[in-house]
Amino acid sequence: MFLLGHSCWSYMFSKATGRNVNVNLPAYLALLSGILPDFDIYFQPYLIHHTYTHSLIVIVPVVLVLTYFFGRPGFAFSVGILSHLLGDFIVGTIPLLYPLSPSSDVGLNLGIPSLADTVLEIGAFSLVLVYAYRNGDYKLVLKTSRDSLLLAIPLFALVTLTLLFAGDRSIPLAEFAFSRRAFTVITLGHILLSGILALGVLQGFRWYLENRRVKQTTGSIDSSDQPPT
16 A cells, blocks of 8 residues: 555544544644554665564554553554554555564455555545544644644655655656556545645744744843843
């Protein structure tokens, strides 16, 4: 599954889990959790992509640690991480017991790209738009706030992981992205999601500038109110 599906499904799963355990997981964490297993791309060639970070032997201890130290927010975030493995299991395979059993790949292997993958990716993106409207996260791209600025984290991950993955395999990204109808649809989904996140980051940057201006103004007033020595 591509990053579009991973980030969107993790948003849905982690947000729904958070709601069930009375935790409002921030949007940036909900989106980021599903991308996290693909962070092995940052460490290539020292880590082979789709091995350790996609194995239950590694992921389960990580989930337990996050839940133990961070409680309910950690659990909701962990569900988002696990959704990554579920997505890859459906459209491809995952190395279930790597490195103890390097040949332990299991999965439905429906194909990527495929009709099933395209439906899952675009379907997840559509659900995120609806769910974000219902839970109020849509305000992150319409109003200035600190949480809006934090959307820069999943945005950075989406863009850099895509570029690094393509560069490592010498893939002509633009040509590849629009080479097939399924790729084109998913690529447009990536562009739309990145654009929405970028708007949120812009709102966050506006919040930062406004907050800084207020502090400077307050500091100037406080200084002028002090009696001369």
